[in-house]
Amino acid sequence: MTMHRVLTTLFCVLTAILATAWSAAPPTPPASPATAPATTVRIHDGLVRGVAHDGYRTFEGIPYAAAPLGRLRWAPPRRTAPWSGVRDATRPASACPQPTGEVPGGSSDEDCLHLNVTTPDGARPVRPRPVIVWLHGGGFTTGAGSSYDAHRMATRGGVVVVTVNYRLGALGFLAHSGLPGSGTFGLADQQAALRWVRAEIGAFGGDARNVTLAGESAGGYSVCAQLASPAAAGLFDRAVIESGPCTGRPDRPFAPSAVPLSTARDAGADLAAKVGCGFARDALACLRRVDVSRLLAAQGADQQPSHTTPLLPSNPAAAIAAGHFHRVPVLIGNNHDEGNGWAAGIIQAGNPVTPDTWPDVVAAFFSSAGQAKAIIREYPVHRTDGGPVFGAVIGDANFACPTARTGGLLAAHVPVWRYEFADEHAPPLTPGTPPFPLGAPHASELPYLFDLGGRPRNLTPAQHRLADTMIDYWTRFARTADPNGPSSSSWPRQSVLSLAPDHIVPTRMTQARHHCAFWKTLG
Template sequence: MRGLVVEHAAGALRGVEVDDGVLSWRGIPYAQPPVGELRLRPPQPVAAWSGTRDATRYGAPAVQPPPARPGLFDDPGAPVLPPCSEDCLVLNVTAPAGGTRRPVVVWLHGGGYQVGSGTDLAGDGASFARSHGLVVVTLNYRLGALGFLAVPGEHPTGALGLHDQVAALRWVRDNIAAFGGDPDRVAVVGLSAGAKSVANLMGSPRARGLFHRAASASGGADHVATPEQAASVTRRFLRELGTDRVRDVSAADLLAAQTALATDLRGTWLWRPAIDGVVLTSRPLDAVIAGSAAGVPLLAQHCLDECLAFAMGAPGVTKHADTVLAGHFGPAGRDALFAAYRRARPDLDETGLRVAVMTDNRYVVPTSRLADAQSAHAPVWRSRFDGPLTHLPEPFDTLPAMHGTDGPLIWAENSRMHQAWGAFLAGAAPTADDLPDWPTYTPERRTTMVISSGGGHTADDPQGAQRAAWDGLDWPSSTWWPLDGIS
């Protein structure tokens, strides 16, 4: 049995046994605290320590606003975490005791690049360690302005949270063997902003060779800021902050300026990596098309009605669809999209139609394009989760699947989704006892495994008429809510 004390490059760590034969090490620094002169700088290597460091407690999440209300998917059994802090560049490792060269999962949490921590949904990571013998790594990375503000005079800037993720992957490459993991079999996995991070890492020259499989839930490609968008956010942020000396003010003042721009769901899609010329040198999808992640198998999943979650959480959000689409494609292009959806979905009222358009604009089409691009370079499997949400309490248990509702099932040992994802993360094709044969995805057929609470079936190009309505259209990632002073 592997001992609770592990020696790695920076020193010894003492962990904790979380289950019979499952060990965990928590709050491990993978970079120096990004404070003082290291604020606004890329992550720096950890200094070694003497003696044995306690690794039984979780580290602090990144600086972020407090939750505005209890979340629909909050887990009352989630780990208790310390207060948020700039000193947040830590990760957790959970592994089966004994054994070597086990496949590794690196989990990237969601939260719109503004909230969240590595334990979200994954908890202590023990479910995949128990069910599939995987070594699970969860991590925190810088969020909001501290992670994604493009600060004049700093270089690189605008994507430090993505630099953090790369630094964590380098830590895994250099250290995971000490915990029983195989640095040559690393899968990077994420949901929501974590899934969009997966696509960004696939397109990043700095992440090349650091992972060997990728899985994306409710994500897709190209959730990045153009230079113009990044500059617009910076101008408004500095106006709220009242100074351009971002390194000299308190974290509380930075957070106050951030929340003055947008709070809660209105901040969704505002914070995202900029193309900084270092960790991102082009739009990620363009890089993937060119083969930046060649040889990396991909599992790409989305939910049936992704943006129903936003329509429920922020009533009236769909009224902005007309303005957003006209801004992307002009009034004529917007009207052509709505007309195509009315033909494809005569079952929907005008609100439902706008939810469907929003879902495809934000998640489904970006996921399709990522799958199309990567399928030229590696095997790709595609899935859609339909629900209903029988794993949630009433009255939500009868709803169709929406954004993030697949996340609990990915981590729940008794679910077919967990079984299928575990098989993929361990190095095989995704499969579960009660799912039919799951063919690989090609742009010609777009075969998709449609998963529901009752089982699953394959379909070629489901909702293809909706997908086809976006063919030939290109648009930058953007906010969905109009935000004063931000284009």
């Protein structure tokens, strides 16, 4: 099992999970005007017409920046031009360019810098509502804000939810010598969206002075990057980080992270060569003429933001370790079995994990022979437990322990609430029968907060109660910077709250359960 084969397999596993989890349930079409009269709101750029549903309103496909076409490809986001008349906001706009995955058939439309607003229905509130800005995951390669139907969070929590598209893949994170914004265009888009929210969300009943930036996986790591970005100062007031540990490492190919600008420039040079621009007199002009589909075919499976850049001067891991981040309260956590989905996918792709193959599997992810031997001793594989052991190594090394470290570093400076999602019977995100029970793998908490693809997953009554409780925690945190309330179990800051159906309890055992002392000594 070579590292190239591993990364290719990882990308296939990720896109398979996203494709089935988000698109298997088709989006609910907008209600017809006869049953739900459209709602018109004025923002600075013009009028937008959304849709009134039962208890909430949606405004989809609102541009927050100009289309990054032509000379604006690989340029910082520019302000969109005002429009005359009423702009239709009754359905999502195109997702940003991406291969097939979360978005069926992928996308090649670069006019994608749009966002979606979900707001509770009714008269304008006496007090503006808290705002949650959601950044989607997808490995910085796939995903769309419109995949996250936020009406349950908006109506139950009394908040305005904004979901955002941002540039992905090579179009979002290309680095090239002489190109301002190298490696951070997607992060710059997120900041542009936050500036839009500060300026416009009041028209939708939102409180522009109470904005929570939230995300999962690559979206969670994006929140980490914005915490560390000087350019994001003053753009948000709280942060939620789900399964995107700020202290992840680029030498481990599962958790999202950032790479030095020099590394990203090497990848950019490789991309230019693959599409025939390597020896062009003006490589950037050449790249801007390349068809989107050709760029997508040539880009690497692994996409990451760049640090050592103006937008991200330091690696977020180093910045947070040094205490150099925006002082806002943070809610952060991971899932109990983060690695099991990847382990199952890799096994199903023809890479069995047995006592005989286990040394080779570990060596594919950890180049140091000494590290590999230590991992094999700490996580022995017996005859029938290879899959769960492999999943534990992935989850512990890349998510659980880095999340614990991140939480501790943040808590030295700001209020931090930590959770672990632990529903061992969470609804599966992929069809078929996995090679072993997956428990609570990566992304399995999302159906408790959102209707992915526009339709809810099948939850038991106990799981519905957990979903309601999680929404209560998340939205109370957005409202007051404290998730606690009279209707939910107490969430002490000094503990990790384990979230399972009818079993929500604080615990101090998560680091021991995930072998974090071992991973700390391993480095």
